[in-house]
Amino acid sequence: AQTVTQSQPEMSVQEAETVTLSCTYDTSESDYYLFWYKQPPSRQMILVIRQEAYKQQNATENRFSVNFQKAAKSFSLKISDSQLGDAAMYFCAYSSQGGSEKLVFGKGTKLTVNP
Amino acid sequence: DSGVTQTPKHLITATGQRVTLRCSPRSGDLSVYWYQQSLDQGLQFLIQYYNGEERAKGNILERFSAQQFPDLHSELNLSSLELGDSALYFCASSVHRDRVGSPLHFGNGTRLTVT
Numbered sequence: 001a002q003t004v005t006q007s008q009p010e011m012s013v014q015e016a017e018t019v020t021l022s023c024t025y026d027t028s029e030s031d032y033y034l035f036w037y038k039q040p041p042s043r044q045m046i047l048v049i050r051q052e053a054y055k056q057q058n059a060t061e062n063r064f065s066v067n068f069q070k071a072a073k074s075f076s077l078k079i080s081d082s083q084l085g086d087a088a089m090y091f092c093a094y095s096s097q098g099g100s101e102k103l104v105f106g107k108g109t110k111l112t113v114n115p
Numbered sequence: 116d117s118g119v120t121q122t123p124k125h126l127i128t129a130t131g132q133r134v135t136l137r138c139s140p141r142s143g144d145l146s147v148y149w150y151q152q153s154l155d156q157g158l159q160f161l162i163q164y165y166n167g168e169e170r171a172k173g174n175i176l177e178r179f180s181a182q183q184f185p186d187l188h189s190e191l192n193l194s195s196l197e198l199g200d201s202a203l204y205f206c207a208s209s210v211h212r213d214r215v216g217s218p219l220h221f222g223n224g225t226r227l228t229v230t
Contacts, residue, residue, distance in 0.1 A: 035218060044117070045205060045221035091158065101209055102148055102171050103219055105158040 002027045002094050006106035013082045014114050020067075021077045021109045023092030033095040034068065034075045035103065040088040048090070051075065053097075079111075087113045118142065121206050121222035129230055133194040136225045140187055140208030146170065147189040148209070148219060149181055153202040164189055196229045203227075 003026045013019035025034070036048040051059045051068050058066050063083075067076045079086055089110050093103040118141035128134055140147050149161040160173035164183035175181075178196075183189045193200060203226050207219040 037221075042223075043203065044223050045207070046117075047218045047220070050218055101146065101217060101219070102160045102163050102173065103158075104160070107157045 002029075002032075002096070002104050004092050004094050004104055004106035006090075006092055006109050008109045009107070010110045010112070012112040012114060013079070015082055015084060017082055018078060018080045019082055019111065021079075021090050021092075021111065023075045023077070023106055025073050025075065025092070025094050027073070027094065029096060031097040033097065034066075035093040035095065036064070036066070036075075036077045037091045037093060037105075038086075038088045039091065039108070040085075045091075049077065082113050084113050084115060087111055117220040117222065119206060119208050119220050119222035121204075121225050123225060124223065125226045125228075127228045127230065128196060130196055130198060132196050132229075133192065134196065134227065136191040136193070136204055136206075136227075138189045138191070138206030138208075138222060140189070140206075141220055144208035144210055144220070145187065146209045147183055147187070148207040149175075149189070149191050150205040150207065151202045152205060152224070158205075161191070193227070198229050201227055201229045 005024045032053045034051045038046045038048050049061045063080045065078045089108045091108045092106040120139040122137045145166045148163045151159045161175040163171040181191045203224045205224045207221045210217045
């Protein structure tokens with residue numbers, strides 16, 4: 001079974017600075033999808049970014065980018081120019097290709113943005 | 116707004132009781148997923164339905180059951196409730212085309228408190 005590990009329970013960053021959240025995963029599959037979801041205090045789960053494992057190019061979405069290292073099974077999220085609204089729990093998630101698209105989540109990292 | 120609707124937002128009930136949580140997926144989405152989020156277990160996948168049929172099963176207790184109706188809305192039934200069932204229950208939906216890795220879109224969750 002696939003597992004996702006987020007080793008940083010909490011992180012903090014100054015407004016306008018850059019922060020990187022870590023995620024590692026374990027799988028025997030060669031093709032899969034990886035996601036980062038954000039959960040603000042409103043508790044809604046919001047998709048931040050998606051990466052297809054067969055693509056070597058790292059995904060980017062505005063201020064959010066990933067560093068995908070397939071051999072190392074690492075998938076970190078970089079947030080540039082951090083804003084107060086970025087404060088939230090961030091969850092890394094894994095999905096197999098084909099079959100069920102259910103997500104396996106890590107335990108999350110709580111990000112605090114300091115003004 | 117994700118387009119996924121969950122009702123009710125909050126539910127308070129006593130041990131031993133039975134409750135039903137309801138979810139309407141985004142228009143056009145065929146798959147519905149149920150997740151349980153608790154402080155100690157994190158986000159746990161419970162069950163997935165695709166176009167009315169059970170597609171995948173996770174760590175769902177025998178006291179819990181779900182179904183997806185012809186109009187694609189889904190219900191999660193929790194019975195013989197215990198204090199430990201107190202959690203945030205999320206519904207998510209996706210288009211679900213094999214080998215696409217379509218992201219899950221989450222509702223705002225139902226906060227269940229068992230007293």
